[in-house]
Amino acid sequence: MSKEIGPAFDIERGIIDLGGRRVVLHCNHYNVFLQRTIEDGLKARAPRLLAAAGMETARNLLGGLEVKAPSASPRESLERAVRIFAEHGFGAIDISRMNDQGGTATIARSHYAIGWRSRWGIRQTPGCYFPAGYLAGAVAIASNLAPERVVATETACYAAGAEQCTFVVEVW
Amino acid sequence: MGMDERAVTEAVAGLELRGNEEGLIPAFGLYLTKHFADYYNRISFGLVGAFIRELPELEEDAIALLTEAGHVCAFHTFGGIMVSVEWDAVVRPMISTREDWAKGMIGVVNALGWGRYRLAELVPNERLVLEIAHSYEAVGMLEGYGKAKHPRCFLAAGGGAGLMNLLYQGDITKRPALTEDYYHEVFGHPRSFRARETRCLAMGDSHCEIVVERQRH
Numbered sequence A: 001m002s003k004e005i006g007p008a009f010d011i012e013r014g015i016i017d018l019g020g021r022r023v024v025l026h027c028n029h030y031n032v033f034l035q036r037t038i039e040d041g042l043k044a045r046a047p048r049l050l051a052a053a054g055m056e057t058a059r060n061l062l063g064g065l066e067v068k069a070p071s072a073s074p075r076e077s078l079e080r081a082v083r084i085f086a087e088h089g090f091g092a093i094d095i096s097r098m099n100d101q102g103g104t105a106t107i108a109r110s111h112y113a114i115g116w117r118s119r120w121g122i123r124q125t126p127g128c129y130f131p132a133g134y135l136a137g138a139v140a141i142a143s144n145l146a147p148e149r150v151v152a153t154e155t156a157c158y159a160a161g162a163e164q165c166t167f168v169v170e171v172w
Numbered sequence B: 001m002g003m004d005e006r007a008v009t010e011a012v013a014g015l016e017l018r019g020n021e022e023g024l025i026p027a028f029g030l031y032l033t034k035h036f037a038d039y040y041n042r043i044s045f046g047l048v049g050a051f052i053r054e055l056p057e058l059e060e061d062a063i064a065l066l067t068e069a070g071h072v073c074a075f076h077t078f079g080g081i082m083v084s085v086e087w088d089a090v091v092r093p094m095i096s097t098r099e100d101w102a103k104g105m106i107g108v109v110n111a112l113g114w115g116r117y118r119l120a121e122l123v124p125n126e127r128l129v130l131e132i133a134h135s136y137e138a139v140g141m142l143e144g145y146g147k148a149k150h151p152r153c154f155l156a157a158g159g160g161a162g163l164m165n166l167l168y169q170g171d172i173t174k175r176p177a178l179t180e181d182y183y184h185e186v187f188g189h190p191r192s193f194r195a196r197e198t199r200c201l202a203m204g205d206s207h208c209e210i211v212v213e214r215q216r217h
Helices: A027-066 A075-085 A111-120 A129-142 B005-013 B037-054 B056-082 B084-090 B098-109 B136-143 B152-168 B180-187
Strands: A008-010 A015-018 A019-027 A094-097 A102-107 A150-156 A165-171 B024-028 B029-036 B117-125 B127-133 B194-198 B210-213
Touching: A008 A027, A019 A027, A019 B037, A019 B056, A019 B136, A027 A075, A027 A111, A027 A129, A027 A150, A027 B029, A027 B037, A027 B056, A075 A094, A075 A129, A075 B180, A094 A129, A094 B194, A111 A129, A111 B029, A129 A150, A129 A165, B005 B084, B005 B098, B029 B037, B037 B056, B037 B152, B056 B084, B056 B098, B056 B152, B056 B180, B098 B117, B098 B152, B127 B152, B136 B152, B152 B180, B152 B194, B152 B210
Parallel strands: none
Antiparallel strands: A008 A015, A015 A019, A019 B029, A094 A102, A102 A165, A150 A165, B024 B029, B117 B127, B127 B210, B194 B210
């Protein structure tokens, strides 16, 4: 198993570092309000930006961790990604139907979905763009794939009325 | 007893804030995330960049929207923290004036990973000046996009205004319910506080500086 690297707090600089990337604490209200701001501002192009940002964030973070503490296998890399996601408050991802080449993942209580629904009620379309992008980035890092080869699509979302959030991750 | 900002920072940093069995972090009456600066910067600067390229006359509107997100953040996050049992336990014993509430909150902010905030000036009910080192927005701008022509710390500006509004436009010391109605009452008031960033690391300044004053009409 790879060496565990946790966030490090530098009180003099007010910085939390995880694998060379900045960690910043924010709440559900800010997260969903900012997402809505992006969606209102960019309309149809917003999903692409939001998911791509999630993917790049995951690739930068997880790629850095793989350099510092390599995983023993693609599966272990994916499991680390899921563990970090949950520890950081985004929800618990079930990857039992996924492998390093994709598959289906679910989140019973997604931070973004419950945040959205508690603030604005049910939305018309799935809204977990960050989790979708993060999952795609996690698979890309685990399998050492170019980012354009991995696509994650949220097919059902708690924020849009589903019981849980479901993501299909495809590699081509 | 005076406000010991560093003790507050150390206390908040020492809290076990990590996902529970559901992968969520319920704290201060909120759901927190230990999110990633890269994500916020990509989506915020992505929005502003799109406006600059395609609708440059609306750049200020895009910035106003992102700053409004900062107001919402301050209202719920700062407000939620200031009415929490954790605040009562750690910060409240050091409070003797309303200004101590602001100092205590700066101590909290310095544990959030946003950079190092310093309360440079606080004129009660009138003016706040914050100096920020290592602002995650400014650092992210420089890292991902290069030197900026204009300030880029939208969250920090909205947060600074929000802190003053919670203390002097509303009254967080009376533990109001943080409802949408209360938000609009406080932040929608024509004399409520607004912020401008007068220095920004992203523009080549040594640090970021946020000046908060009441709107003039």
